[in-house]
Amino acid sequence: xxxxxxxxxxxxxxxxxxxxxxxxxxxxxxxxxxxxxxxxxxxxxxxxxxxxxxxxxxxxxxxxxxxxxxxxxxxxxxxxxxxxxxxxxxxxxxxxxxxxxxxxxxxxxxxxxxxxxxxxxxxxxxxxxxxxxxxxxxxxxxxxxxxxxxxxxxxxxxxxxxxxxxxxxxxxxxxxxxxxxxxxxxxxxxxxxxxxxxxxxxxxxxxxxxxxxxxxxxxxxxxxxxxxxxxxxxxxxxxxxxxxxxxxxxxxxxxxxxxxxxxxxxxxxxxxxxxxxxxxxxxxxxxxxxxxxxxxxx
Amino acid sequence: xxxxxxxxxxxxxxxxxxxxxxxxxxxxxxxxxxxxxxxxxxxxxxxxxxxxxxxxxxxxxxxxxxxxxxxxxxxxxxxxxxxxxxxxxxxxxxxxxxxxxxxxxxxxxxxxxxxxxxxxxxxxxxxxxxxxxxxxxxxxxxxxxxxxxxxxxxxxxxxxxxxxxxxxxxxxxxxxxxxxxxxxxxxxxxxxxxxxxxxxxxxxxxxxxxxxxxxxxxxxxxxxxxxxxxxxxxxxxxxxxxxxxxxxxxxxxxxxxxxxxxxxxxxxxxxxxxxxxxxxxxxxxxxxxxxxxxxxxx
Numbered sequence: 001x002x003x004x005x006x007x008x009x010x011x012x013x014x015x016x017x018x019x020x021x022x023x024x025x026x027x028x029x030x031x032x033x034x035x036x037x038x039x040x041x042x043x044x045x046x047x048x049x050x051x052x053x054x055x056x057x058x059x060x061x062x063x064x065x066x067x068x069x070x071x072x073x074x075x076x077x078x079x080x081x082x083x084x085x086x087x088x089x090x091x092x093x094x095x096x097x098x099x100x101x102x103x104x105x106x107x108x109x110x111x112x113x114x115x116x117x118x119x120x121x122x123x124x125x126x127x128x129x130x131x132x133x134x135x136x137x138x139x140x141x142x143x144x145x146x147x148x149x150x151x152x153x154x155x156x157x158x159x160x161x162x163x164x165x166x167x168x169x170x171x172x173x174x175x176x177x178x179x180x181x182x183x184x185x186x187x188x189x190x191x192x193x194x195x196x197x198x199x200x201x202x203x204x205x206x207x208x209x210x211x212x213x214x215x216x217x218x219x220x221x222x223x224x225x226x227x228x229x230x231x232x233x234x235x236x237x238x239x240x241x242x243x244x245x246x247x248x249x250x251x252x253x254x255x256x257x258x259x260x261x262x263x264x265x266x267x268x269x270x271x272x273x274x275x276x277x278x279x280x281x282x283x284x285x286x287x288x289x290x291x292x293x294x295x296x297x298x
Numbered sequence: 299x300x301x302x303x304x305x306x307x308x309x310x311x312x313x314x315x316x317x318x319x320x321x322x323x324x325x326x327x328x329x330x331x332x333x334x335x336x337x338x339x340x341x342x343x344x345x346x347x348x349x350x351x352x353x354x355x356x357x358x359x360x361x362x363x364x365x366x367x368x369x370x371x372x373x374x375x376x377x378x379x380x381x382x383x384x385x386x387x388x389x390x391x392x393x394x395x396x397x398x399x400x401x402x403x404x405x406x407x408x409x410x411x412x413x414x415x416x417x418x419x420x421x422x423x424x425x426x427x428x429x430x431x432x433x434x435x436x437x438x439x440x441x442x443x444x445x446x447x448x449x450x451x452x453x454x455x456x457x458x459x460x461x462x463x464x465x466x467x468x469x470x471x472x473x474x475x476x477x478x479x480x481x482x483x484x485x486x487x488x489x490x491x492x493x494x495x496x497x498x499x500x501x502x503x504x505x506x507x508x509x510x511x512x513x514x515x516x517x518x519x520x521x522x523x524x525x526x527x528x529x530x531x532x533x534x535x536x537x538x539x540x541x542x543x544x545x546x547x548x549x550x551x552x553x554x555x556x557x558x559x560x561x562x563x564x565x566x567x568x569x570x571x572x573x574x575x576x577x578x579x580x581x582x583x584x585x586x587x588x589x590x591x592x593x594x595x596x
Binding site: 103126127138140142161163165166167169170173174176177178180181182184185187188189191192193194195196198199200201202205206208209210212213214215216217218219220222248251252255256257258259260261262263264265267268289292293296297 | 401438461465467471474476478480491492493494497499500503513514516546563565591
């Protein structure tokens with residue numbers, strides 16, 4: 001496997017990136033890593049990876065470069081900033097951005113790299129830290145089929161469900177759609193369970209009654225249970241979902257697509273973060289609904 | 299079975315009521331029926347039911363009375379209006395309202411009947427015409443346990459998933475929660491699939507990529523496919539979902555529960571009906587999103 005991919009560069013060893021890089025190493029890939037905090041780099045070096053001191057240094061040593069970074073400006077800086085990867089990447093090499101960032105910016109990055117003869121895939125993931133650790137991530141990919149095939153052994157080492165959605169940017173579009181639907185469904189379940197409770201009906205019974213029918217969803221099952229338990233250990237942090245919600249809104253507004261029911265959900269995420277609950281699981285959206293229901297009752 | 303329930307009265311032989319009554323008859327229950335239109339009454343009489351000319355006449359002949367009517371005022375009129383059932387019901391008899399109506403009005407009806415020694419269950423259903431015909435309805439029940447047990451053979455003849463949610467009104471509360479979540483999820487899927495399409499990504503691929511993860515739901519599966527096919531044969535008519543959406547809003551507003559993400563969904567259902575598409579499946583909500591996306595592009 002390591003032969004196909006050659007040397008793999010990995011930039012961004014955060015909560016997601018570190019276990020993903022570790023899984024690549026466990027699968028036998030030769031790794032060169034870089035990250036802002038030295039701790040995770042040390043850990044990967046102990047596992048047999050090589051250390052690099054800048055994105056450019058990683059790029060110069062890599063045949064394939066993976067980025068796993070917080071947001072659009074981070075990816076732009078790592079690729080095109082000072083000491084960025086773009087200037088050091090060899091013609092014929094491949095960049096795989098697995099961050100969740102703007103689909104429109106993604107297409108721009110792909111175009112800029114293509115002019116240097118460098119291929120690009122957008123491959124955001126879902127499945128959270130658990131999926132990253134257990135190599136069971138869902139990976140949504142945009143880009144050319146030949147590049148997806150070339151990268152498949154890498155994806156297989158990090159994830160389970162690997163879907164080639166379409167051309168460049170399509171992975172990020174699918175991820176944005178995912179985050180839209182997930183947040184909207186969480187809010188719907190939160191509104192419904194709060195309505196049940198305020199109407200004097202046990203929300204646990206309502207959840208149960210609804211699970212088998214058309215209102216049934218993964219969110220009703222997992223996040224509905226978290227809401228009943230008042231257990232907001234992440235999971236997926238509200239703060240990160242707010243970041244993704246802004247990507248959804250930017251994309252929708254940029255394309256002139258109305259998202260009238262998602263707008264108040266994004267506002268609610270923003271309110272949750274503003275009040276200091278950004279580190280809670282996104283299912284904590286129910287606390288906002290509960291609080292205003294209580295306020296209106298007093 | 300017919301022994302436990304005695305004579306069963308059935309008022310409201312519409313799209314749902316007619317097949318439900320027919321299933322009761324097939325299960326061997328002695329039936330007395332009444333409906334506004336004579337056609338369905340004739341059909342049930344041919345199947346062995348007795349005809350009655352008013353709600354009061356049905357009530358006088360019944361040990362258990364089932365109502366399956368369009369909306370809250372219809373149930374109120376049948377029970378408490380001129381020639382209404384309430385005056386003719388025997389002490390110790392049971393009324394089961396299987397319509398989808400206001401939870402708050404439901405509790406009032408139960409209280410008024412209780413003062414005459416008449417028991418009441420609210421037992422709205424989901425599963426649509428198909429579920430009614432095939433006796434696979436989901437039935438959400440509010441009321442006293444002994445009354446639910448007494449009615450269980452009747453429910454078993456009409457439905458498959460029979461959940462006793464809680465006290466009086468709890469069935470209607472669960473149904474309102476169901477309709478809230480279903481409509482909100484349809485709108486979320488509609489916004490996401492339109493976003494994908496306008497971003498140049500095949501929405502069928504996005505639906506597929508999302509189905510297995512946290513964005514996965516019965517709505518994504520069934521209604522998502524209808525949206526891709528542009529097939530808006532009902533299913534469940536937008537007009538009826540609008541009626542239910544108004545019940546959700548009345549209940550939420552009455553209890554002071556904010557439903558900020560459901561409000562624009564209810565508005566969208568209202569717009570869909572206003573423009574003459576009330577007979578389409580509720581998944582036609584996507585046409586509103588598509589149309590404004592197109593308008594903004596021109």
